[in-house]
Amino acid sequence: MAVGLPENVFLTRLDAAANWARKNSLWPMPFATACCGIELMATASSRHDIARFGAEVMRFSPRQCDLLIVAGRVVMKMLPVLQRIWLQMPEPKWCISMGACACTGGVFETYAVVQGVDRFIPVDMYVPGCPPRPEQLIAAVIDMQEKIERTGTLSGREFGGRTAPAGPPPFDIDELRRRREAVPVDGLEIYDPPRID
Amino acid sequence: MPLELAETSDPGAADQEYLWTLNFGPQHPATHTTLRLVLTLDGENVVDAAPHIGYLHSGFEKLGEYLDFNQYVTIVDRMNYISPIANELSWHHTVEKLLGIEITPRCKYVRTILGELMRIHDHLLNVGAVALDLGAFTAFLYAFTQRERIYDIAEYASGQRFHSSYTRVGGVLFDVNNDWAEKVRQFVEGFKPVHAELHRLLTRNRIFIDRTKGIGVLTAEDAINMSVTGPLARASGVVRDLRKDEPYLAYPDLDFKIVCARGGDCYSRYVVRMQEMQESLKIIEQAVENIPAGPINVDAVTDITLPAKPAVYRSIEGLIQHFEVLMPNRGYPVPLDEGYGATESPNGELGFYIVGDGTTRAYRARTRPPSFIHFAIFPHLIRGHTLSDVVAVLGSLNIIAAELDR
C-alpha cells in the first residue's frame, strides 16, 4: 500500500540529517600560532569571506567549537596546550592542519619545532602551502564539509575505529638515544631519523 | 545601617591572599598569536603581570647557521610575518654591509617602495587589530581590504603573495616593470580615502579615545633605558628614526618627516602609526615616479648575484656564473669578521649581528627583534591599570610572536 507524503516532508536517515546540519554550521577554533594565522584572518575578512561557506563563527573557547584549525608551526612548549585544547573540544570534532609547518614542520627542521601535529593529535585534512592562500583554506573547508557528509554518523562511531594517529608514528626516544650513543660523533649531526615506510 | 567597607589593598603587597591570579593565553584571541601573561589582580586592577614567552620559539637563529645568505631570507620572512619584506630588507642590508656590496640605484628605489608598503601593511594590521580588540570591527575590515591590495603588489613583483622572499644578496629576485609601478600608483590613490575613513572611524571616536588615552604611559627616559625603538619610542617623544639617523637605501633622496608624539600612551602610538602611513605614502609617491633605469642587480661580473635567466640559458658565461654562485664549494668571498646592521622596520629597529667565517653561511646570525624588547616593558606599562586595558596595551605594542620568540 502506497503511503502518500504531504508536501514539505522529506524522508532521510537520521545520520544524513545530522551531517547536513553539522557540515553547514562548522564552528572553527582558530589555533593560530604564526604566519598562517594572518592568512586565516584574511580568509575570514572582507575579500575572501569564509562566511559564504558557513564557517565564520570563530570561537576562541574550545568548548564551543567542532573544527580545530591548526594554523602555523607548533613548538615543544605549545604542543601540550594544543593537546589540551583538542581534548577540551566536544565530540564530534574535526581538525584541519593548515600550512606546511603544521603538517610536516615545513622549513623549520630544528630542535624546537614539532615535525607535524599529526604525530600527536588526529588530523582530518591537510592544507599545504607556506602559508596556504585563502582560497586553499576555503577549499579545505569545503572538502571537510564533504567528508563530514560522507562519513559522519550521529553516534560518532566513525571515530571509534581509528586507534592510530593519522600521521607517521613518532620516533622512539630510547631508540634515538641508543643510536646516538652507538655512533662515534664529533658533536654535530648525530641525529639520524629512522626511515618511515 | 550603612555597610562599612573594608580597607582595600596596599598595592605593593603582591602576595596577599585576596589577590587573584589570572592566566591569559597562550591561546587567546587578544594575544593574536601565542603570548602568555600571568596577571595578578586586585579586583579589576592589575597589580602585576608576568609575561611568559617561548611558545613559538622555533630556532630561527640556529637555522641561520645552516642556510646560506640567500636561503636564509625565506626564514627571515617568517619573523615579522605581517610585514615580511621589511625583514628581508634588514637581513640583506646587513649581509651587504658584511660583504661590502653597494647595490644599484634602481634596486635601492624598489626596495624603498616595498619597505614603505610594508610599513603601511604592518600599521594597517596593527590599527585594525587594536580597533577589533576594542570593539570596532569595521576598521579591521577596511584595513584588511587595503592589505589585500598590498599583497597583490608583492605578488606581482615576486610571485608569492605572503612570504615573498624577494630580495637577494646584491639585488632582488626579479626586476619590476611599469605595470607594477602603475599598480603601486593605483594603490596610493586608492588608499588615501580609506586612510581618511579610518581617521573618521577611530581618531575622534569617543569609545576608542576613552579606552586608549592615558593608558600604558611610557616616558621618554624609560623608553631609552628599556631599549625601546620605533613607533613606540617616537610616541613617547624620542626622536629616533634610522631612516634619518643612519640613512640607507634611497631615503637620503626623499623628502619625509619623522612622526613623533608626546603622550606616550596607547592613543599616541595609534596616532603615530596613522601619521606614519601618511608619510610612507609620501615616500612611495616620490619614489615610484623616480625609479632610476639601469640594472637592478649589482654587476653580473661579480660572483655574488645570480645572472639573469636568459643569460644562463643562452650564454656559457652566464651558465658558469650561475654555477659559481650556487655550487657549495664556490660562492662569494665572505670576510672573517662580524658586523651589526639595522634598518627601521615598521616595529622598530630590526638589526642583525652576523659573524662571517669565510663560507657562504653565517657563523652566527643574531636578530635584534623589536617585539622581544617591546614585550619586556609590558609589566611596566600595565601596572595599576584595569584588566580591560590589557588588550589595549598589548595591541598598541604590536607584538608579533614569531619575532618575539624566533
Place this chain on the structure above:
Amino acid sequence: MLAIGEVQSEFGPEVAESTFRDNRRLYVPADKAYALLAWLKQARGFDMLVDVTAVDYLDYPDASDRFHVVYLLLNMATKERLVVKTALNPPDPELPTVVPLWKGADWMEREVFDMFGIRFAGHPDHRRILMPDEFTAFPLRKDYPCKGLGERHNFPVITRSES
C-alpha cells in the same frame, strides 16, 4: 666620538679597539666589562643598550676563546654606536649583570643564558626564557645539533578513540 686613548687610560692597555665598516668595537677582559659599561653609560652618554648577544666560537678559524658576549650600545644624543665585546670560557662562563644600568637588559641576558648557558651574576630573574624550564641543553651552542636530540618527539600521542 669616543677616543680609544681615553678608554685605555681609564681601564688599562688591554682594552683593544677594532673597526669593521661602520662598526667600532672595544674588546675588554671579562673582569673589567661591567666597569667599562658603567663608565660608558654614566660618563660617556651611551644611554641605550641596543642588544646583548653572544657568539660561540667553538669551531671558528683561529679563535682563542669559546664565547664572546657582545653589547651593542648607542648614544642617543650623538647617535654614535659602539660594540663592546668580552671573552668567556667554559666550564663556568659568568658575567655581572647590567640590569642596574639598563633595564632593557633583563630579557636579553635571560635569552643569552637560555641559548648559551652564560650566567649573569646578580640578575633579578635568572630563568630560562624561550625554552621550557625542564630543557637541559643550550641550543645555540655549536655542539648542539640543529635538529636536536629528539626532545621534540617526546610527547604523548592522542588518538581518535581517546579524545
